[in-house]
Amino acid sequence: MFCYQCEQTVKGEACTKGGVCGKPHDVASLQDLLIHALIGLSAAATEARKKGIVDREADVFTVKALFSTLTNVNFDAARFATLIGQAAQYRDGLAGKAKAAGGSLPNIDALSFKPADSLEGLVAQGEKAGLKSYPAANADILSLKHTLLFGLKGVAAYADHAQILGQEDAAVYAFVQEGLASMADAHIGLEAALGLVLKCGEVNLRTMELLDAANTGAYGHPVPTAVSLGAKKGKAILVSGHDLKDLAELLEQTEGKGINIYTHGEMLPCHGYPELKKYGHLAGHYGTAWQNQAKEFAEFPGAILMTTNCIQRPQPAYKDNIFTTGLVGWPDVSHVPGGDFGPVIKRALELPGFTEDVNGKSVMVGFGRTAVMGVAGAVIEAVKGKQIRHFFLVAGCDGAKPGRNYYTQFVEQVPADCVVLTLACGKFRFFDKELGAIGGIPRLLDVGQCNDAYSAIQIAVALSKAFGVGVNELPLSMVLSWYEQKAAAILLTLLYLGIKDIRLGPSLPAFITPGVLDVLVKNFGIKPITTPEEDLNAILGEVRITICLSPVWNPCFSEGERGSRTRQIRKRI
Numbered sequence: 001m002f003c004y005q006c007e008q009t010v011k012g013e014a015c016t017k018g019g020v021c022g023k024p025h026d027v028a029s030l031q032d033l034l035i036h037a038l039i040g041l042s043a044a045a046t047e048a049r050k051k052g053i054v055d056r057e058a059d060v061f062t063v064k065a066l067f068s069t070l071t072n073v074n075f076d077a078a079r080f081a082t083l084i085g086q087a088a089q090y091r092d093g094l095a096g097k098a099k100a101a102g103g104s105l106p107n108i109d110a111l112s113f114k115p116a117d118s119l120e121g122l123v124a125q126g127e128k129a130g131l132k133s134y135p136a137a138n139a140d141i142l143s144l145k146h147t148l149l150f151g152l153k154g155v156a157a158y159a160d161h162a163q164i165l166g167q168e169d170a171a172v173y174a175f176v177q178e179g180l181a182s183m184a185d186a187h188i189g190l191e192a193a194l195g196l197v198l199k200c201g202e203v204n205l206r207t208m209e210l211l212d213a214a215n216t217g218a219y220g221h222p223v224p225t226a227v228s229l230g231a232k233k234g235k236a237i238l239v240s241g242h243d244l245k246d247l248a249e250l251l252e253q254t255e256g257k258g259i260n261i262y263t264h265g266e267m268l269p270c271h272g273y274p275e276l277k278k279y280g281h282l283a284g285h286y287g288t289a290w291q292n293q294a295k296e297f298a299e300f301p302g303a304i305l306m307t308t309n310c311i312q313r314p315q316p317a318y319k320d321n322i323f324t325t326g327l328v329g330w331p332d333v334s335h336v337p338g339g340d341f342g343p344v345i346k347r348a349l350e351l352p353g354f355t356e357d358v359n360g361k362s363v364m365v366g367f368g369r370t371a372v373m374g375v376a377g378a379v380i381e382a383v384k385g386k387q388i389r390h391f392f393l394v395a396g397c398d399g400a401k402p403g404r405n406y407y408t409q410f411v412e413q414v415p416a417d418c419v420v421l422t423l424a425c426g427k428f429r430f431f432d433k434e435l436g437a438i439g440g441i442p443r444l445l446d447v448g449q450c451n452d453a454y455s456a457i458q459i460a461v462a463l464s465k466a467f468g469v470g471v472n473e474l475p476l477s478m479v480l481s482w483y484e485q486k487a488a489a490i491l492l493t494l495l496y497l498g499i500k501d502i503r504l505g506p507s508l509p510a511f512i513t514p515g516v517l518d519v520l521v522k523n524f525g526i527k528p529i530t531t532p533e534e535d536l537n538a539i540l541g542e543v544r545i546t547i548c549l550s551p552v553w554n555p556c557f558s559e560g561e562r563g564s565r566t567r568q569i570r571k572r573i
Contacts, residue, residue, distance in 0.1 A: 001028040002130050004510040005150050006071045007483045008401045012510055021071055022313045026119075029126030030080035031069040033115075035149070036129035037087035038065055039184050040110030042177035044094035049174060051101035058090040059173035060163060066156035066176070068327045071484040072290070073309040076329035081122055084115050108184045135186035140515040144193035145183055147488070147511060151200040152179045154489025157309070158207045158451050160327070164245055164338075165214035172210070175203045194519070201496030204489040208454035215244055215273070222272030222366040222448065228284035229432065230360025232260050235353035236302030237344060238286055240264035240293070242449055243307035244273065246325060250305065250341050251279040259348050262286040264296070265310055266425050269448040272366025284360070289398035289428040297322065301355075303348040305341065309484070310425075321347060363432050367421075367445040369455040373462055375441060380466050382439050383475065389417045390540060391476040393456060395447075396426040396490075397483030403506035404429060407481055410532040411435075411444075415540070419443050421459070424450035426481045453490045457497065472500050477539045479503045479529065495524055505529035 004014040006021065018024055023031075045058060065083050068074045095105055105111055116122045131149075136142035159172050182188060182196055216222075235258055239247050247270055251261055260283035263270055268285050270276050287296035290310035297304055298317040306328045314322050314333055323334045323344045336343050372379070382388040394411055398404065404426075411420055411430040420435065420443060427446060435443035447456050464471045480502060482488065488509070494502060501524075508517065508528055520526045529535060 001025045002132055003028055004131075005146075005153075005485055007397070007507060007509070008399055009510055012507055014510060023075060026123045027075055027077050027080065029123045029130075030077055030084065031126070032130040033122055033126030034065060034080055034084050034087060035069060035180075035183075036110050036113070036126070037084050037091065037115070038062060039180050040108070040113070041087050041091040041094065042180035043106055043108065043111055043184060044091050044098055045177045046174075046181045047103040047105055048094045048098040048101070049177075051098060051103050053094070053097050053101060054170065055090070055094055055097075056170075056173075058094060059170070059177070060168075061086065061090055062173065062180070063156040063159045063163070063176055064327060066153055066180070067160045070153045070157055070309055070486070072311055073327055074329040075311075075313075076331050077119060078331075079329050081119055084122060088115050106184065110184055134183050137187075137189070139513050141188065141190055141193050143511055143513040143516045144190070144197055145188075147492075147509075147516070148179050148193070148197050148200055149183060150485045150488045150511065151197065151204065151492045152176055152489075153485035154487070155200065155204045155207050157486055158204065158211050158489070161243065161308075161451070162207065162210040162214045164243070165211075165218050167210040167214035167217070169206060169210055172203055172207050175199065197492060198496050200489065201492030201494070204493045205454070205457070205496065208451050208490075208493070211451050212454045216368075219244060219248065219276050220274035221370040222269065222368040223274060224364055224366045224371055225272045225277060226362045227263075227268065227271045227365055228360055228362050229286075230284060231262070231286065231354045231358035232283045233354050233357050235259040235348050235351070236262060236283075236300070237348045238262050238264050238297070238300050238302060238304045239267050239307060240290070240304065241307030241310060241328070242266045242451075243326065244270060244276070246305070246307040246338065248276060249339055250344070251276065251282060253341050254281060254345060254348075255279065257345065257349075259302075259345065260353075264293070264304075265290050265428075266449050267307075268363075268431075269365050269446065269452070272368070272448070285363070288431075289425045291398060291400040302351050302353050303344050305336075305344050321351065323347070361432060363446070364442060364444075365446045365448075367442075367447055368452060369447075369458040369462070372445065372447075372459050376462065376466065378439060378441060379463070382441065383467075387417065387438050388419055388441075389415065389475065391419050391421060391474070392539075393421045393423075393476065393478045393480075394426070394430075395421070395423045395450075395453070395456070395478075396481035397450070397487045398425045398428055398481065399483040399506075401506060404481065406505060406529055406532060407479070410479060410535065413532050413536060414443075415536075416443075419445065421445045421447055421456060423447040423452050423456060424487075450486050450490065453493070457493075472498070477501070477503070479505075479535065481505055482509070495520070499524070501525040501527070503527055503529050503535060 002014050008020045009015050134145050260281050263285045264287045294315050304322040306324045323336050325336050325338050408429040460471050
């Protein structure tokens with residue numbers, strides 16, 4: 001096993017015995033073999049496409065199968081065995097058609113290997129097909145191949161979400177397969193590999209556009225909405241993941257049944273969509289980010305539905321209450337086909353639900369591009385009038401690794417004349433902070449899910465046009481956190497757009513070599529986060545004075561703060 005696709009990989013290097021995510025060796029090997037099979041399928045599909053042969057069914061399968069290998073999606077070995085067999089079938093069919101049309105296929109194992117007829121045999125094959133087996137002239141090219149692969153996994157996730165709602169683009173499928181096929185190219189050079197990585201960012205922008213059109217087309221454009229963090233007395237179902245269609249179908253199937261529906265994690269922004277919020281039993285939001293689910297799910301008194309990635313090992317306290325759907329899987333956990341949530345509803349009715357109302361504060365969601373640009377005039381005037389000095393996009397994935405409190409502290413220390421935009425589950429570090437408003441404009445604006453980076457980009461582009469400057473000249477800084485491969489895809493999109501001076505944390509990706517990092521630093525100014533104080537000083541160009549009102553000299557300051565360039569004045573009482 002060798003996996004370093006997520007931020008929490010062991011020692012910041014790689015998981016080699018078992019995944020921090022809970023992925024065992026056999027599942028890791030099966031995922032590697034599935035990608036190997038997809039490389040072969042993609043090589044055949046790419047050559048067939050040159051001859052005018054397109055198999056949409058194989059295209060859709062490619063993104064679904066690739067999505068299943070993204071962190072915290074599927075841990076069920078048996079389901080991977082099925083996917084590997086299907087990939088080989090699609091591969092062989094397209095390879096035969098390409099040859100018949102006069103195509104020339106590369107001589108690679110991914111095109112010729114026959115999947116073993118046992119799970120043990122498949123695992124053994126997968127052990128030889130991991131990341132380190134990809135041919136490359138040097139470490140930097142291999143690093144770029146891995147960066148591309150992880151970006152493609154993010155693209156596949158968004159493409160799958162969009163396709164489910166009827167939005168797709170053949171060009172997206174074509175590039176995903178072109179990128180996968182390049183993993184087997186032993187002769188690709190540094191420039192070509194870097195070009196594919198940036199192209200992945202471009203394609204991901206298009207994919208997020210498709211998903212935005214899918215979500216808003218089906219459920220309307222989000223509007224600012226207050227969401228309760230409390231609970232109502234009654235039966236309950238908790239919905240986690242990312243998939244709006246699953247939530248919509250569950251709301252429809254539970255209407256009038258006396259069951260309240262609560263969102264969890266990245267489903268929080270769903271409350272802002274008109275066609276979802278119209279359901280009176282969409283009662284509120286429960287819990288925080290994905291990594292806290294073991295505690296939060298154990299305390300939830302109803303059924304739980306996982307719609308997409310972010311599942312962790314279900315604990316005994318709620319294993320009988322949790323259900324997966326779509327590509328999500330865990331061994332011995334009930335899986336329900338998409339669109340039929342009868343078993344989930346049945347279990348919710350069996351469980352006690354909330355026995356009394358639970359009071360809780362509320363948070364605001366629904367500040368997508370249409371909502372923000374609806375008050376663009378006020379925003380522009382506030383900037384010109386110097387009521388708003390700076391915008392910060394503090395966004396990305398959350399995780400359990402120490403160091404992520406940086407993002408909480410950063411937002412807490414953002415000056416009162418600045419606005420914070422946020423999206424994705426990283427917001428749960430500060431989503432319930434009361435930051436107030438500037439001229440009626442909230443200082444904390446929740447743009448949505450991770451894929452709503454598209455909306456944030458459109459906001460930035462619109463503001464740049466309004467002020468007549470490039471995006472990099474706006475009073476806007478991006479401070480991002482990452483965990484898994486969708487974040488990698490979004491970062492590649494920002495690089496493709498030429499966005500500079502992005503701060504990234506809590507650590508830099510293990511799959512980026514010093515040579516590749518040097519390119520990113522020189523061309524895009526990418527930099528690791530340091531301390532909130534130091535980064536704010538650097539961004540705003542000011543010296544901040546911290547006064548410690550403590551009888552003890554040091555407790556007000558962390559070791560990092562004490563070692564920063566920030567001017568600190570300590571006052572003893």
